[in-house]
Amino acid sequence: MALVSPIKLSDEEKLDVLQRLDRFRQWHFLDEKRYCLVCGKIITGREIQVIGGIRGNGPLRIICPTEHCNAMPMEWVRPTDEVLIKIALVEAERHRLDLINRAGRAMRSISKVNTIVRTRPKPPLG
Ligand SMILES: [Zn+2]
Numbered sequence: 001m002a003l004v005s006p007i008k009l010s011d012e013e014k015l016d017v018l019q020r021l022d023r024f025r026q027w028h029f030l031d032e033k034r035y036c037l038v039c040g041k042i043i044t045g046r047e048i049q050v051i052g053g054i055r056g057n058g059p060l061r062i063i064c065p066t067e068h069c070n071a072m073p074m075e076w077v078r079p080t081d082e083v084l085i086k087i088a089l090v091e092a093e094r095h096r097l098d099l100i101n102r103a104g105r106a107m108r109s110i111s112k113v114n115t116i117v118r119t120r121p122k123p124p125l126g
Contacts, residue, residue: 007051007052007060011046014045014048014050015027015029015030018030018045021060021062021073024074025073029045031044031046033078033079034078035077035078035079035083035087036064036066036069036071037075037076037077038069039066039069040090042087043064043065048062049062
């Protein structure tokens with residue numbers, strides 16, 4: 001069970017909350033996108049979770065919708081071309097590492113087979 005459950009707001013209220021609580025970047029509409037520096041995901045204003053406030057959990061806060069992320073507005077940047085290229089590069093790097101890992105595993109299983117073949121005792125000579 002989550003300690004705080006997100007507050008459901010109408011689109012208008014949500015946008016209003018985003019505009020008030022995000023002092024770093026202006027929100028013009030709910031479907032605006034942000035890149036979360038903490039979890040590395042693209043999030044939209046609509047997805048951002050509003051917690052606290054009304055239900056008596058202290059001041060109203062907005063957090064990243066990604067599970068276990070909870071990043072704050074300060075960590076959300078506009079997905080500019082520069083940011084999108086960075087994301088693409090990180091993805092490509094991850095993919096490359098994945099391939100290397102897979103190749104590594106394949107190589108290990110091949111060398112294991114070779115070792116077995118090599119260490120097989122020689123048949124006794126006549
Ligand atoms: Zn996040």
